[in-house]
Amino acid sequence: MGVYTEVDIYATFETEEQAEKNIANLEDNVINFIKETEKGEFYFSINDCDLEDNLVIVKISSGRYPNAEWQTEKIFEYLKTKDGLIEFEASVMCPETIIHWDKDDE
Secondary structure, eight states, rough: OOEEEEEEEEEEEESSHHHHHHHOOOHHHHHHHHHHHHOOOOOOSSSEEEEEETTEEEEEESSSHHHHHHHHHHHHHHHHHHHHHHHHHEEEEOSOOOOOGGGGGG
């Protein structure tokens, strides 16, 4: 059992066009990048991806802190290879308490 972790990633590009280009198929592109650079099985998934002007916002989560950290590192390594990246920031959160309710649970 691990520690549930959420990561908000903010990748800033020089132009909105560069950001648009890099958000397109981001999950598939990072997975292909990982396959080229590492051996073995892995799990990689992006929960959400959004674009605000020249800022790409990526959200990931995992039931294990090391996996969330690894996924974040892989996104960073991939985006560093792309033209126009000028800033990368990742906020890692490990909430102690999670309260979740879903109408279908009742």
